[in-house]
Amino acid sequence: TLPVIMTKTTLKILILILTITTSSCKKELETILEADYKVIEIDYGFDNYKKNIRDNSEQFIIKERNLVIIDVDKNGQIKIKDSFVEDSLIISELKKYIIPNPDNNQMPMTIVGDFEYSGKIIMNKNLMIMAKFNEELDYKKYSGIRNKIYLSFNEARNDFSMEKFNKTLEELTKSTEQNDVMKWRELREIMPIRYTEILGEK
Template structure:
């Protein structure tokens, strides 16, 4: 750079800083309308926030599904034909406080859904034979998710006179809350493994 270029650059910096000094001073005099919170995500923070309550899952709250290499499905040791998988599986994921053989329930209150029986820590464990054809696996697995969606949709229509898709497509904040409530009432806790 030439000497003239350096002088021009230096002059520009001096003029900019002196002309902005007044604005900077007034900005520094203003009180902040926000509060800075120092967050620490270290190991010490982790140790202070360990939840001492254990998650207790009773045996009756575990729904066992087994699928053999031929695609034969058993739910809780009952052989279920393909055409009845959805209806049989729904019996386990619809809260039923009167049946001691079904997963445990608890009553919860929601803003729009009101008081509703929900499952208490239900888990669905699906074991698939590793020799099972992928197309059969996909078809059977989709039936379990379809059962969840049917239950959620039936609940939505009965409580709110709207289908799940109507709630999802709606721009109304209350419809979004209704959708979130349905997800809390019928949570999907589905795990699978290969034998």
């Protein structure tokens, strides 16, 4: 059964995304009932956000607990997983989900990865952050919130880079050394940015 915390509107949106992006079959319908959702990995700007345009190319199945929903109303008030969050706390709150936490079953599911430079590490399994923006939200507030979402990923990546490689994220990405290039590739695989936006109700 679906978790009680999932609102009817959110459930309709998720099922709509699934319906648009994949063909229906009995197995997929059973997956929905098990609280698994097919969503889109996408990165697009404000114009496409206003038009609610999606790209059908990148898809994967995730569990409900791996889906972090950010709900932003027309005034810029923010809910993350149905809890109100101050604008100044968006980054720290999202990092709780981006940084793997296998001991907390309310956080995204994790798996163990084995890498050449990073070694054996715990990583999230198909974490997706989905922002639902009210269509009356102005661009300045939209852009500020969106930037903080990306900053939360980059801060988590920077923490990992410092811990594992003793280099900041900036040092790693700007380096031309082959070892650093490979470390950066590993880091992107370990902490991929999976983020989608949808247009919410007025």
